[in-house]
Amino acid sequence: MATECCAVLEAVSASGESTLVRATAKATKTIGQLLNVSLNIAVTGKTGSGKSSFVNVILGLSENDNGAAPSGVTETTTEPNMYVHPTMPNVNIWDLPGIGSPNFKANKYLKDVKFKTYDFFIILNSERFTENDIMLAKEIRKQKKGFYFVRSKIDIDISSEQRKDMFNEQEVLSTLREYCQSHLSEFKDTKVFLISSVYLEKYDFEILQNTLLDDLPDHKRAALLQTWPVCSAACLEKKIELFKALTWAASLASAGIAMVPMPGTSVACDAAIAFLFLSKCYYAFGLDDRSLKRLSEKVNMSLLEYRAKSKFANAIQNKALTTLPVCAVVVTLTTIEDLLSLLPVVGSVCAAGLSFASTQFFLTEGLKELANTAREIIKVAGLDTI
Known part of the structure; x- marks a missing residue:
């Protein structure tokens, strides 16, 4: 004893x-x-950027599962929608309307989507980042919250480039990263994460996770680690x-x-x-x-x-x-x-x-x-x- x-x-x-x-x-x-720790993740971006797919990846759900975020080629997010993680009920993923959409004008976007609700923002785009994205990032920075530029649908870009002669995946990724960064001149030191919601094991999905873990306080870090897909x-x-x-x-x-x-x-x-x-x-x-x-x-x-x-x-x-x-x-x-x-x-x-x-x-x-x-x-x- x-x-x-x-x-x-x-x-x-x-x-x-x-x-x-x-x-x-x-x-x-x-x-x-x-x-019981709470975590609220905001995902925003224009129509067709892959927001809903990204939300469902974090939720661990397929599009047809109960509780999944609906996706489509037309605007499916007309107001902030909260999705509760199926195994972590205090973790919420928010699918936000794209900034500058008819009901969410850029100049009052943060107020309309209840900015203080979220622990950090994922600013998602499947092409180049726009002036609206940059303006949103500036406002988030002023409010001293975290934001992360994420370039989605990288698998589609790679698949398209594979048809060309002398294809080199690393060169394509480098070009895409530089292209995205070139439109973020005011955020030269801010990394752009290249991801695919289909192939989580490729590109920057895990690097994004590690970055979030480094930036979050300890108790929030535990919530993210439990939530993030393996x-x-x-x-x-x-x-x-x-x-x-x-x-x-x-x-x-x-x-x-x-x-x-x-x-x-x-x-x-x-x-x-x-x-x-x-x-x-x-x-x-x-x-x-x-x-x-x-x-x-x-x-x-x-x-x-x-x-x-x-x-x-x-x-x-x-x-x-x-x-x-x-x-x-x-x-x-x-x-x-x-x-x-x-x-x-x-x-x-x-x-x-x-x-x-x-x-x-x-x-x-x-x-x-x-x-x-x-x-x-x-x-x-x-x-x-x-």
């Missing part, structure tokens, strides 16, 4: 706090941010590292609950914390049905059989984590925790130690298995070679 208490002390030290109570409060806040092995590893770094917080939150002398509380709360935490991993790693279906269609092979090897993935899919063999050990330990928590002072501390150790063990095992399953799928799909 001394080992578990030492583990708690190490976790308290790692949290940067001086006491278990303060460390537990910090852990609870950290987990709360992981589960487009490469490197992208997946960032997600895995996020959750590895948060196991201490989930385990300490469990330890704090174990100190409360109420039989049955710790078992129920440990189970809830474990399910929520590992479910976040499951969806962030792209192991859900919708994500695997999209990737399977893209690589023209079934990937569900690889997920089926994971006991944790199957348990999360069926909402039955307690059926796992490893869970029996945890339940036994949490039953002991309940008894210990009834003892004054020393018993409560030891109960916290057991709760921390059992929850950390369970989360570490679950995270490891889900991560390895996702890595295998990425490898089979060929995304680890990009």
Whole structure:
């Protein structure tokens, strides 16, 4: 039991706090941010620029899925439309009307679209950036918010150029980048991201993600990482590292609950914390049905059989984590925790130690298995070679 208490002390030290109570409060806040932090992403651009397709990519939805943004060659966005991320309900992607459209005149655009709602803006165009785009960027800069110029539909440009003699993809991309930059003379130091909403693993889609992660505060960064689709092995590893770094917080939150002398509380709360935490991993790693279906269609092979090897993935899919063999050990330990928590002072501390150790063990095992399953799928799909 001394080992578990030492583990708690190490976790308290790692949290940067001086006491278990303060460390537990910090852990609870950290987990709360992981589960509940809000993020509002604004996507704007003229008709036909690919806004709706980009929105659906971030949502992880196909055009015909419920909750997807409609797309078309005519103006489909006549007012700001909010799309709630299907697995991150506090993350909203906003499809905004193009600046300068009939109902949204350039001179009062930001007021009309409720500027203060958004954490940052994606200014999207499938051709050259216009004066309206530049004016919008200037106003956003004045308000001290982030904006990113994104040139979409790069796959169509590449496909067109491939028909020409002496085709060189890197030269084409360089030319496109310079062309876009030439129309942004007032933003010479601002990068233009070249993307395709069809081939996320190509061009600058991951570079855009990394740039956003660098610019966002920590708690917002966690929300973006969970939301952003897995487009490469490197992208997946960032997600895995996020959750590895948060196991201490989930385990300490469990330890704090174990100190409360109420039989049955710790078992129920440990189970809830474990399910929520590992479910976040499951969806962030792209192991859900919708994500695997999209990737399977893209690589023209079934990937569900690889997920089926994971006991944790199957348990999360069926909402039955307690059926796992490893869970029996945890339940036994949490039953002991309940008894210990009834003892004054020393018993409560030891109960916290057991709760921390059992929850950390369970989360570490679950995270490891889900991560390895996702890595295998990425490898089979060929995304680890990009």
